[in-house]
Amino acid sequence: MMKLNKNNVYANLPMSGYDEVRALSLISYAVAKKLNISEQEVKSSFLAREATNTSSIGQKIAIPKASASEVSDPQVFVFTSEMPIDWLSVDKKPVNIFVAIVAASDTEIDYDDIKQKLLNNADALQNEKVDPDQLTDTINDLLLQGVEN
DSSP: OOOEEEEEEEEEEOOTTOOHHHHHHHHHHHHHHHHTOOHHHHHHHHHHHHHHSOOEEETTEEOOEEEOTTOSSOEEEEEEEEEEEOOOOTTSOOEEEEEEEEEOTTOOOOHHHHHHHHHHTHHHHHHHTTOHHHHHHHHHHHHHTTOOO
């Protein structure tokens, strides 16, 4: 079961002037440091995924995904930027909330379900984007929605 750990939330980062590549580099660095895995592997995976399919889902939210061989359980990280950054997005809007998911390549994750839940709660997420505690609670509530305990 995926769960967001509050220590994996990086809120209100100064990312003005960033583009996808710079944002994903920053995310890769933080993820690799936190999980003690190869930054290069994570970054290549994020960028390769982004090159084939944008991770922006609209409403200023992106869900970058990376595979990492050493990650046993899927990990969720949330980054928010002070200012929205330009991103190739489905609704032509910039992005300021990044829900990054890192998992082993053979892990089954229902990304469509996660995407729908995030989009349905986009306003709440925008209101909470500076507050790591609120973000953690809201995203965990979303991830747990409809899951049998």
